[in-house]
Amino acid sequence: MTKCGYVSVVGRPNAGKSSLLNWLVGEKLAMVSHKANATRKRSNIIVMHEENQIIFVDTPGLHETEKLLNQFMLDEALKAMGDCDLILFLAPVTDKLTHYESFLEKNKKSVKHLLLLTKIDNVSNDEVLEKMNEYEKYSNKYEAIIPVSIKKATTHADILDEVTKHLPQHPYLFDPEIMTTETLRDIFKEFIRESIFENISDEIPYETDVLIEKVQEKDHIDVVKATIIVQKSTQKGMIIGKGATAIKRIGKDARHKIEKLTGKKCYLELFVSIRKGWTKNKKGLKELGYDVTL
Incomplete structure (x- = not known):
């Protein structure tokens, strides 16, 4: 039996969500910008891994604001978190833990999640280990913590193998030939x-x-x-x-x-x-x- 499910990719603005998804699918499908809050709506990006289908959901960054458009964007991210089988929380390695703690508060349904440490290329291995140790106090909250370097060290399988472990057994939801449900x-x-x-x-x-x-x-x-x-x-x-x-x-x-x-x-x-x-x-x-x- 194949595995298939929705995986929401969330994090603060500019955490590297869209870059990660484009890298995983091998095509430029998600909008990438060095400016925060560029992504405005949810979009599905489909990755086939071995015999399994993963529907990644790209989301706007988690943030607080009074502006109407930004409220819509936050609502899009929260809906994606509530409607998925697994969450990937992207945490830049230089961030304080406050963004992750805010995410835990917003994860009202306690959907299981993986913690991905992003942007590790510009720090030393010791700094990565130090940050992983900081997150250790929340080890009962996440299923796994994975340092991610899409430029060199990390392979697709490092992430996709772990994601697949936590998906339900289910037939494919989409034609395995397509990479996105976006028009x-x-x-x-x-x-x-x-x-x-x-x-x-x-x-x-x-x-x-x-x-x-x-x-x-x-x-x-x-x-x-x-x-x-x-x-x-x-x-x-x-x-x-x-x-x-x-x-x-x-x-x-x-x-x-x-x-x-x-x-x-x-x-x-x-x-x-x-x-x-x-x-x-x-x-x-x-x-x-x-x-x-x-």
Whole structure:
């Protein structure tokens, strides 16, 4: 009998969740940014390990804030924690234990979890062992603690073998050939958002979103038309840039990401539209796919 189940990947903003998942699946599917709180919604990434199917759920970072959009993001993470068979809690090795202690309080259903120490490449082995010793007082809470280096030391099996141990016996929930339940439209949207985060500074990326207006798949080329949503006219000016330099840079970056995934050429056309205060009211958020119920 095969094993199959949902595994939620959680942690503070910028803990390395999306990078880990892209590494495990061997494709760039999840949005990655050095800026915190880039991931806004849950997404499923499917990994086949031997005869078993693991449905990883990428989540926004666990954090506290009064902003409506951030409340939606926290709710997405909490729902993922409550609806899964196993949790991977990612803890950067240089973090204090307070983030983990906050996670334990939020894990209301006491779903079993693995503790992954991330970002260990820049510290010594002694520092990793010291941090593992600090977590030892919570050893009755987690199933295992695993130091993770996706750059060199860790293999996929180091994580996937341990994850599989804790999954239920169950038939596959998805076709084993697919890597994600996300549509191409969703993935293209995240690639464009990621390119905005990478090419536009300060707080502007946090007040932008992307609407995919059209995706036309042809034999040798994909045609994608999308609108970047901003809140203010000044933001629109910065997204476009002098002589349209900024939006051209965003488009070029996003197009390369799309072409690398699909293996085809991409014609990407970007527009910019102002929706005043969209991040601050439930109606504006819902229109862009963020249904705030709080």
